[in-house]
Amino acid sequence: MTIKFAGFDMYGLEALYTDEERMIRDTVRAFVDERVLPVIEKHNREATFPAQLVKPLGELGVFGATISGYECAGLNNVAYGLILQELERGDSGVRSFASVQSSLVMYPIHAFGSEAQKSKWLPRLAKGDAIGCFGLTEPDFGSNPGGMTTRAVKKAGRWVLNGTKRWITSGTIADVAVVWAKVEDGTVRGFLVEKGTRGYTAPEIKNKFSLRASVTSDLIFEDCEIPEENLLPKTEGLKNALMCLNQARYGIAWGAVGSMMACYDCALNYSKTRIQFDRPIGGFQLVQAKLAQMVTEIVKGQLLCLQLGRLKDQGKSNHVQVSIAKRNNVSWALEIARSARDILGASGIVDEYPIMRHMANLESVFTYEGTHDIHTLIIGEAVTGLPAYKG
């Protein structure tokens, strides 16, 4: 186990983590250095998902890491956040895979599923023997998922699904999809649809500029019949889907820190060795201003996540705090990626360096799991008491 990324601790934050949290981070850090970084540019270039990493990540215990039992690791939320930070230091696509598997598939099965559903799926998903996806967004309903048109109708003891989900991470490769649909009275409920079910297809969306090492798909349901027991029994409205998103958004806030660290580290090293006007460009004040801003934002991002994780572990966090962390960290990650690209000059645009890949990936991260502006509105509503989503 060799860690190549030196990391940095400008603000004494190491002391705020427990020994176990640090060991967990360092283990995933070494995994990313040894297994992810050597292959990621190739996967990104060829727009292929690094499927060979799924089993090893499962063996490590990354998936559903906060769940106790069902062969999951039973970690706290800070440790889980640090895992996602390291994965996204590798690639947002790999982190997206882990977020979906853990927060959007295992979490709802664990929180809203029957005992039979849990024991059937959670151990397999934890070990990476099965892959999951989460279908909420539709072609015509993104930021406003409550308008969804996918329907589930009960017929002779079975559910019949009709509708289309779009932009679904891991859709094509998933063994099980957590699908949100309206039942006859208009209530949104969650269903498990297994790969190979008649009337269910999941074609991949090709030609993405972003998250190229992650699979994104449509989920199409045409009179797709599933057994009655595939309903997630404890789902009773859109709020259950939003609870999943809250888990995932928390992880994304940490992941964004990892992306910031990767871009900053690359720009810092480059600035020390690139000579212009007879000196390293890191010696120029304008370059230092960029690096100083980056490192300051990284420390702030880490503190936002750490306190949120501690609150979450105490059961005291709320969705507005999650919005603050996701909104701030992802938008700064994007700024840092752009600024880092700038420091590398022309070299910044080739995939010999990871920066442009992070920058392009972050465009998706900025939009999914609640766009930047939707989080602005969530925070705005919290401070004014006035919801601004509609006209």
Add this chain to the structure above:
Amino acid sequence: MKIVVCVKRVPDTTTQVKVGPDGTSLDAAGVTFANNPYDEYAVEEALKIKEKTGPGEVIVISVGPAEAAQILRNFLAMGADRAILLKETAPGRDNFGVASALAGEIKGLAPDIVLCGKQAVDDDGAQVGAIVARLLGMPVVNTVTKIELAAGKAVAHREIEGGHEVVEVSLPAAFTAQKGLNEPRFPSLKGIMAAKKKPFEEKPAPAAEPRLTVIKMEPPAKRPAGRILGKGVEAIPALVKALHDEAKVI
């Protein structure tokens, strides 16, 4: 099968080390420490043997400062069953002193197999495994790349200059691990959480008479600055001449 693995805390191989003000030891300030990489092969092999041969115990043991506890915890997280830290009272113990402290403790454990890394990557002493084996009266096979067990015996493979050597020893025996022996596993995250509940013994390392004293430690001489001989194809003759006459590499 009871297996004892000797492990050491060393500066991380990616860290920049400096000679300390005393001129005889490394300056620990700003240095990050890690598992000695060869010890990871040794622990992995011990875990593999235990998994194959059924009930048994893998004990990791280290002589080092209080901070070496972290290294032992890393190996517990990988899957070792318990750890023993023989705490040093003062730095600078020589290889024989380390080996005799280890052997003194291991004797009481009566293991079937003792595994060490082939060397520690900080002082490159490459002595401890052999001395421990000698003090325990065990045969030792150095730099092994494969170990196969049969009743009361072990067959070990070693890479040697230009070839491959296969030796047989009777157990108990000691082996030092070479790269290629196996692919060390990552500790699982569950394993990390379980590690803190595993038995961890700490006691002072018995005092040792130094037999060897480091009198000087120096960084390598600074490499002279590079020289540009010219540009493009025209520079090749000058380059060949310099490589032949000055560097004497061709």
